Amino acid sequence: MDNVLQLVGIGRVYGNGIVANRDINIEVRRGEIHAIVGENGAGKSTLMEIIYGMEKPDSGQMFVYGKEVNFSSSMDAIKMNIGMVHQHFMLVNSLTVGENLILNTPKNTIINKRKIAQLTQELCEKYGFNLDGNAVVKNLSVGNQQQLEILKALYRGAQILILDEPTAVLTPQETEKLFEQLKNLKEKGHTILFISHKLNEIVGISDRISILRQGTIVDTFETSTVDVSQLSNLIVGREFSEKIEKPEIERGDVVLRVDGLSYANSPVKKLLDDVSFTVSKGEIVGLCGVEGNGQRELIQAITGAIKNYSGTIELCGASVKGISRKKLRERGVAHVPEDRIAEGLSKDSSIADNLISTLYINGKFIKHKFFLDRKTIKEFSDEQIAKYEIKANDSNDIVGMLSGGNMQKVVVAREFEDDPVFAVIDQPTRGVDIGASKIIRDKIVELRCNGCAVLLNSADLSELLNISDRVLVFYSGKIVADFENLTEIDEETLGRYMLGLDDMFRDEKDGQE
Amino acid sequence: MDDFFNIIFSNEFLVSILRLSTPILFAALGALISNKAGVVNIGLEGIMLFAALFGVLGCSWTGNLFAGGLIGVLIGAFVSALLAFSTLYLKSDTILTGVVINLVGAGGTIFFLEVFTGDKNVSTSIVSEVFPTLEIEAIKDVPFIGGLLSGHNVLTWVAIALAILLWFVVNKTHFGIKLKAVGENPVAASSLGIPVKNYRFIAIVLSGVLASVGGIFLSMGYVSFFASNMTAGRGFIALAAEAMAMGNPLFTLLSSLLFGFMSALAIAFGSSGFMAIFNEIFEMMPYVATIVALIVYAVIAKQKNKMKEVKNGKSLGKGIQNDVRRRPSGIRRR
Numbered sequence: 001m002d003n004v005l006q007l008v009g010i011g012r013v014y015g016n017g018i019v020a021n022r023d024i025n026i027e028v029r030r031g032e033i034h035a036i037v038g039e040n041g042a043g044k045s046t047l048m049e050i051i052y053g054m055e056k057p058d059s060g061q062m063f064v065y066g067k068e069v070n071f072s073s074s075m076d077a078i079k080m081n082i083g084m085v086h087q088h089f090m091l092v093n094s095l096t097v098g099e100n101l102i103l104n105t106p107k108n109t110i111i112n113k114r115k116i117a118q119l120t121q122e123l124c125e126k127y128g129f130n131l132d133g134n135a136v137v138k139n140l141s142v143g144n145q146q147q148l149e150i151l152k153a154l155y156r157g158a159q160i161l162i163l164d165e166p167t168a169v170l171t172p173q174e175t176e177k178l179f180e181q182l183k184n185l186k187e188k189g190h191t192i193l194f195i196s197h198k199l200n201e202i203v204g205i206s207d208r209i210s211i212l213r214q215g216t217i218v219d220t221f222e223t224s225t226v227d228v229s230q231l232s233n234l235i236v237g238r239e240f241s242e243k244i245e246k247p248e249i250e251r252g253d254v255v256l257r258v259d260g261l262s263y264a265n266s267p268v269k270k271l272l273d274d275v276s277f278t279v280s281k282g283e284i285v286g287l288c289g290v291e292g293n294g295q296r297e298l299i300q301a302i303t304g305a306i307k308n309y310s311g312t313i314e315l316c317g318a319s320v321k322g323i324s325r326k327k328l329r330e331r332g333v334a335h336v337p338e339d340r341i342a343e344g345l346s347k348d349s350s351i352a353d354n355l356i357s358t359l360y361i362n363g364k365f366i367k368h369k370f371f372l373d374r375k376t377i378k379e380f381s382d383e384q385i386a387k388y389e390i391k392a393n394d395s396n397d398i399v400g401m402l403s404g405g406n407m408q409k410v411v412v413a414r415e416f417e418d419d420p421v422f423a424v425i426d427q428p429t430r431g432v433d434i435g436a437s438k439i440i441r442d443k444i445v446e447l448r449c450n451g452c453a454v455l456l457n458s459a460d461l462s463e464l465l466n467i468s469d470r471v472l473v474f475y476s477g478k479i480v481a482d483f484e485n486l487t488e489i490d491e492e493t494l495g496r497y498m499l500g501l502d503d504m505f506r507d508e509k510d511g512q513e
Numbered sequence: 514m515d516d517f518f519n520i521i522f523s524n525e526f527l528v529s530i531l532r533l534s535t536p537i538l539f540a541a542l543g544a545l546i547s548n549k550a551g552v553v554n555i556g557l558e559g560i561m562l563f564a565a566l567f568g569v570l571g572c573s574w575t576g577n578l579f580a581g582g583l584i585g586v587l588i589g590a591f592v593s594a595l596l597a598f599s600t601l602y603l604k605s606d607t608i609l610t611g612v613v614i615n616l617v618g619a620g621g622t623i624f625f626l627e628v629f630t631g632d633k634n635v636s637t638s639i640v641s642e643v644f645p646t647l648e649i650e651a652i653k654d655v656p657f658i659g660g661l662l663s664g665h666n667v668l669t670w671v672a673i674a675l676a677i678l679l680w681f682v683v684n685k686t687h688f689g690i691k692l693k694a695v696g697e698n699p700v701a702a703s704s705l706g707i708p709v710k711n712y713r714f715i716a717i718v719l720s721g722v723l724a725s726v727g728g729i730f731l732s733m734g735y736v737s738f739f740a741s742n743m744t745a746g747r748g749f750i751a752l753a754a755e756a757m758a759m760g761n762p763l764f765t766l767l768s769s770l771l772f773g774f775m776s777a778l779a780i781a782f783g784s785s786g787f788m789a790i791f792n793e794i795f796e797m798m799p800y801v802a803t804i805v806a807l808i809v810y811a812v813i814a815k816q817k818n819k820m821k822e823v824k825n826g827k828s829l830g831k832g833i834q835n836d837v838r839r840r841p842s843g844i845r846r847r
Contacts, residue, residue, distance in 0.1 A: 054704075073706065078705075078706065084704075089701075090698065090704045091698065091701060092690075092698050092702075093698070094693060095690055095694070099690050102687075103690060103691065103694055103707070104687075104694075104702075104705045104706055106687050109686050109687055109688070110687075111685050111687060111690065
């Protein structure tokens, strides 16, 4: 009997009638890395919250070390040696690493800084981490904050560690380091429950995989028996191909022309340094680079969030400098922002209201010159919901209740529906499951085939290579590579440019200086 | 004009600064402790008024200074417990409930004053005692030093001691960091099993207790009677003093002294007759200082944030491994 954790018939129905989990049966063995995969809204988070005592199941039984448990709060879970690293870290930013570590584990009333630092040191050595006990949390990198979260759980005696999408916020290097540590923990006898959307990571690190679909576990199997494409079919529940159909089309006139664009927010560092490129009709130009190398600033300059740049940005031959976002929209610019919740949507409004929030102005949804025409709005919204396969009961559903992928579909539907001349698309599929990602990518390609010029920024390199017609690589605020023929390059090559090891234009630049 | 300078360079002026700072400091420390737990206690003004009234009443009922003070503080604690219960357990809006407490404080104290003494404005018809001042004979007349150390009310010393004690509690004890955790990231705190509501309850009641001591200082130290609306906005000035001190108890001591100084200056102008036509303008000084202080604080805070952004490597090319943050912006904001 080596199951550290066993769930039998666990179910959870939310107050609003949404069935998050139903009849879940799962066994987790001692010392394994057990991956839980499924699409957005499949019920992964609820399941983890039940195991960690944050949610109470409505039915079913849970056994930890063969003993039936009934958690009323996460404190009970911690007592049973279950620890969780949440996707949004549970850290107090103004406190130090050591203070976060010992928070609510009372030994003395008074805090002894030296002892805490020593304790941090000892724990780090024991588990092969590297953290300074006296560093203030808000100054840590995301990777280190995550390490602290894991250490926090271990310090509280966690034998079963739940990690909710731990790699979503990490750089490839940090991810690699995390995986090494997880394997190390596994060897020490810890059991790890691992949630992720990144299938190659799952195949790489897990021992077993459980697939969650529509609130229930449909299958559990040894990782060695599947590959990535089989896994994606299993997750979606049907034959599924990530391949994007992309017809060859003629490139049209130049729509966006960026010339000599430079921008600095402090006198020392140039965030954009003499950037020039064009985007033409019927062309998808991909932006690629390690985050913080100027892509964000470029997009902000184009969409009008940054105004004090030098150089020119022209849309269809006319400068866009200093014009309002409303004017930009009137000139046919669509923008899918990176942060869909903060910038792309009104979370507390309905799907319908979000869909028309930029479109109502053209009069289509207005009757008697003054009032919103609810009937037309509803027809339009239902049409969009069907077209973009947004999973919702009704166009009056509140956007905030949707899963991440469906929220993104709402943004995309709204932005693409107004026949844009030029679309800026920033991280369209970040945190979005494979099914929804496919739909969004297809729509981007469709947009381009209809003659729109598209600027695509994505951290997902395979996405970039698959749907772009051209890829620009940014490093240190400059374009260091411009690939026209994407069939000849792979992710490794891109990586070398992204890290600044190669530069296509280096000779040219040296020549100028 | 000479009168004016005689006044502000006297030991009495120093003493008056500390005297005027004391109630603000107590209330500001109260604001601090509830802010640490993530609750803005805007009801300090009303709580101070209740404590000031019932301190005097209690003293006349019991004939004992400390029993009176205790009654005042207990009533203040009770009022803040009501605030805490209403906002934490009945989920009423904290700011609105605080405003209600201020309004009830302003009207209710006059009502109770009339019920118990028959007066509507001041409680001079009943006998109440005052907390003693500590004169140090040896140095009393030494310029500056005398004013700094001698002639202060015991409660002034208590307030200063409390500022230091609170600094220690907030930064150096488990209770302190738990309080900060509850205020800064309640979800994280509760995920570690810290009972967020209980901590907030304790913090609001403690904040009420501190403000109450400030209240009884007004009616049982500063003067020896209760007068209607005698707090005169000190509960709000305290909030400003706390904000300006950025949540640091020791800085709160300094910012409270700044407000005390402005009030003392206004009084000095008034009593010296110097530029007497501007008297009303001078009386505005503590309040104007509040606004100026808050603007300065906001500007500094903004500047600091900017500096931090630059420093934290929103700039580019800086160690790809170390400092690249891939968190989509805004996750924290939710």
